[in-house]
Amino acid sequence: MNSLSNQDIKRMVLVVDDEFVNREMLGFIIKRDYNVINAKNGKEALELIRKHKTILSLVLLDLLMPVMDGFAVLKELQNDQELNKIPVIVLTSEKSAEIESLRLGAVDFITKPYDMPEVILARVRRSIELSEGSKMIQNTSHDETTGLLSKDFFFQFCERYDKYYPDEKMDAVAFNINHLSLINEISGRSAGTEIIKKIADAIKVLLNRATGMACRFSDTFYLYMEHNDNCEEILRRFINEFNSLFKNSRTRLVCGVNPIVDKKVDIYRRFDRAMMACNSLKNNYHTNISFYDTELHKKELFEECLVADVDTSLVNKNFIVYYQPKYDISGSRPKLSSAEALIRWNHPEFGMVSPGTFIPLLEENGLVSKLDHFVWQEAASQVRKWRDAYNITVPVSVNLSRIDIYNPKLEENFMKLIEVNGLSTRDIMLEVTESAYTDNSDQIIQVVESLRSRGFFIEMDDFGSGYSSLNMLSELPIDALKLDMKFIKNIATNPKALHMVELMMEIAEFLKVSVVAEGVETEEQCRLLKDLKCKIIQGFYFSKPLPPEEFKLLIEKEAKARGSEAKEIEYVNC
Numbered sequence: 116m117n118s119l120s121n122q123d124i125k126r127m128v129l130v131v132d133d134e135f136v137n138r139e140m141l142g143f144i145i146k147r148d149y150n151v152i153n154a155k156n157g158k159e160a161l162e163l164i165r166k167h168k169t170i171l172s173l174v175l176l177d178l179l180m181p182v183m184d185g186f187a188v189l190k191e192l193q194n195d196q197e198l199n200k201i202p203v204i205v206l207t208s209e210k211s212a213e214i215e216s217l218r219l220g221a222v223d224f225i226t227k228p229y230d231m232p233e234v235i236l237a238r239v240r241r242s243i244e245l246s247e248g249s250k251m252i253q254n255t256s257h258d259e260t261t262g263l264l265s266k267d268f269f270f271q272f273c274e275r276y277d278k279y280y281p282d283e284k285m286d287a288v289a290f291n292i293n294h295l296s297l298i299n300e301i302s303g304r305s306a307g308t309e310i311i312k313k314i315a316d317a318i319k320v321l322l323n324r325a326t327g328m329a330c331r332f333s334d335t336f337y338l339y340m341e342h343n344d345n346c347e348e349i350l351r352r353f354i355n356e357f358n359s360l361f362k363n364s365r366t367r368l369v370c371g372v373n374p375i376v377d378k379k380v381d382i383y384r385r386f387d388r389a390m391m392a393c394n395s396l397k398n399n400y401h402t403n404i405s406f407y408d409t410e411l412h413k414k415e416l417f418e419e420c421l422v423a424d425v426d427t428s429l430v431n432k433n434f435i436v437y438y439q440p441k442y443d444i445s446g447s448r449p450k451l452s453s454a455e456a457l458i459r460w461n462h463p464e465f466g467m468v469s470p471g472t473f474i475p476l477l478e479e480n481g482l483v484s485k486l487d488h489f490v491w492q493e494a495a496s497q498v499r500k501w502r503d504a505y506n507i508t509v510p511v512s513v514n515l516s517r518i519d520i521y522n523p524k525l526e527e528n529f530m531k532l533i534e535v536n537g538l539s540t541r542d543i544m545l546e547v548t549e550s551a552y553t554d555n556s557d558q559i560i561q562v563v564e565s566l567r568s569r570g571f572f573i574e575m576d577d578f579g580s581g582y583s584s585l586n587m588l589s590e591l592p593i594d595a596l597k598l599d600m601k602f603i604k605n606i607a608t609n610p611k612a613l614h615m616v617e618l619m620m621e622i623a624e625f626l627k628v629s630v631v632a633e634g635v636e637t638e639e640q641c642r643l644l645k646d647l648k649c650k651i652i653q654g655f656y657f658s659k660p661l662p663p664e665e666f667k668l669l670i671e672k673e674a675k676a677r678g679s680e681a682k683e684i685e686y687v688n689c
C-alpha cells in the first residue's frame with residue numbers, strides 16, 4: 116500500500132515580490148521541494164493567503180512594494196486570529212526593517228541578494244518545521260487576549276534576535292500585576308481582562324518607540340528590548356500611570372529589570388532574573404521597580420545551593436520536624452490539646468535556615484511536596500510513639516502546600532500514613548493557608564471536602580491574610596480558622612486590633628467553626644483571647660516549636676496534671 120506520510124506532502128509557499136526576477140529566483144531555489152505560488156504586491160498576497168489559509172505553509176514577503184507594502188501585510192496578518200498562524204519570512208536587507216517586521220510577527224529574514232540557495236532552503240524548511248511543531252504544542256503564536264506573542268514564541272524570537280545581533284545590549288523586563296485576583300474577585304473577571312488588555316496596549320505603544328518584543332502569560336508580561344540608559348525613568352512613568360488607576364490599595368503593577376543581560380546565560384534564566392527582581396518587591400511598597408543586581412545575584416546563588424541540597428539533606432537528616440503545642444484555654448487550667456509540625460533545616464553550610472526562606476523557594480519548583488511528605492511521615496510516626504509511651508494522643512497538624520492539593524494521590528497518601536501508624540484520621544489535622552483557597556477555590560474545595568469526609572480536621576491557616584469573602588467562606592469545607600498572627604500582635608495595645616479579632620470570632624461563630632489563635636506571646640494577649648471565648652492558643656507564650664525530645668516534657672507534664680484530675684478525658688481535640 117502506498118500511503119502519503121507528512122514528509123511526502125509538498126507544502127505550499129507563497130512568494131511575494133514586485134520584481135519578476137526576484138520571484139523567479141526564489142521560486143527556482145525552492146520549487147523542487149515546495150509548491151510555489153506568487154504575488155506581486157501585498158494586496159494580491161493577502162487575497163492568496165486568505166484563499167489558501169488552510170494549506171499555506173509559509174509566506175516569503177518582500178517589504179517594499181507598490182499598492183500595499185510588506186509591513187501592511189504583516190499588520191493585517193497579526194490582527195487576524197487565523198492568518199497569524201502562518202509563518203512569514205521577510206525578504207530584506209535593512210536592519211531596522213528586520214526589527215520592525217520581527218515585532219510584527221515575522222519569524223525570520225532572508226537577505227537580498229539571494230546568493231546562498233542552501234541557506235535560503237534551510238531557513239524555509241526550519242521555519243515551516245518550527246511553526247508546525249509549535250502549532251502542535253499550543254496552536255498559536257500569539258496570546259489571544261492581547262495580541263502580544265505567546266511565551267514560547269517570544270523566547271524563540273529572542274533567541275533568534277540574539278543570533279542576528281549578538282553585540283546588541285539588551286534589557287530583560289518583567290511586569291507583574293500584583294493581586295490581580297482581587298480585581299477579579301471584586302469587579303469580575305472581565306474587569307481583570309480589561310486591565311491586562313490595557314497594559315498590553317500600552318506596551319505596544321512603548322515598543323513603537325523602542326526596539327523589542329513582548330509576550331503575556333497570566334498576570335505577567337515579558338519585554339526584551341534594546342538597552343536604553345533612560346529605561347528606569349521610562350518604566351517608572353509607565354508603571355505609575357497604571358497604578359494611579361487601580362482603586363484598591365493592594366493591586367499594583369510592578370516591574371523587574373535585568374539590565375544589559377549576560378548573553379552567556381540562557382534566555383529563560385535572563386527572564387527568571389528579571390522576575391526575581393520583580394518578586395523582590397512583594398513586601399516593599401516604597402517602590403514599584405527593581406533591578407537585578409549583585410545582591411539579588413548572591414541571593415540567586417544561595418537559593419540554587421538550597422535547592423540542590425534538598426535531597427542530600429533529607430538523607431543526612433538535616434531536616435528535623437519540630438512541634439509547637441496548642442493549648443485549650445477554655446477550662447480552669449490550660450490543657451495541651453494538639454501540636455503543629457514545623458520543619459527546620461539545619462543546613463551543613465548555612466546553619467539554621469528558616470522555613471520562611473526555603474518553603475516558598477521549594478514551592479516554586481515542586482520540591483516542597485517531597486519535604487511535606489517527609490514531615491507528614493515523621494508527624495504520624497511521632498503521634499504513634501507518644502501514644503505508646505504516655506497513653507495520650509496528641510493530634511498533630513501538618514501544613515499543606517498549594518501544590519500538594521494537585522497531587523491526585525494526596526488522600527491515598529494520608530490514608531496510608533494513618534494505616535501504617537495505626538492512627539485514626541482525627542490524629543492528623545491539615546492546615547491549608549487561606550490564600551490557597553482564594554487562588555484556586557474550586558479544586559481546593561473538592562480535595563479538602565473529600566479529605567474531610569474521611570474524618571480529617573481542616574484548619575484554614577493564616578486566616579485574615581488572604582481575601583476570602585464571607586460568601587465564599589460559608590461554602591468552604593473547614594473545621595477551624597487559625598487567625599493570622601499579625602492580628603494578635605497588637606490586641607493588648609490597640610483597641611482596633613482587638614476589635615478585629617472580636618469580628619473574626621463572630622465570623623467563626625457564624626460559620627460554626629472553632630478558632631485557633633497563633634502567635635500569642637504574652638499573658639495579656641492570652642487573657643484577652645480567653646475573654647473573647649477563643650478556645651485554642653498557640654504561641655511563644657506557651658512554648659516555641661520544640662524538637663520531639665523536648666516536646667515530650669510537655670506531654671509528661673500534661674500526663675501528670677491529668678492524673679491528678681481524676682480520670683480526665685484522654686483525647687483532647689480542638
Ligand code: C2E
Nearest residue numbers: 457458470471474490514515516634635636653654655660
Ligand atoms: P505557619 O504554618 O503559619 O506557622 C506558624 C509560624 O509562626 C511558625 O514559623 C512558628 O514558629 C511561628 N510562631 C509560632 N508562635 C509564634 C509566636 O508567638 N510569635 C512569633 N513571632 N512567631 C510564632 P516557622 O516555623 O518559621 O514557619 C513559617 C511558615 O513556614 C509556616 O507558617 C508555614 O507556612 C511554613 N512551614 C513550616 N513548616 C512547614 C512544612 O512542613 N510544610 C509546609 N508546606 N510549610 C511549612
Ligand code: MG
Nearest residue numbers: 455514546576
Ligand atoms: Mg501552619
Ligand code: MG
Nearest residue numbers: 576577597633
Ligand atoms: Mg499560620
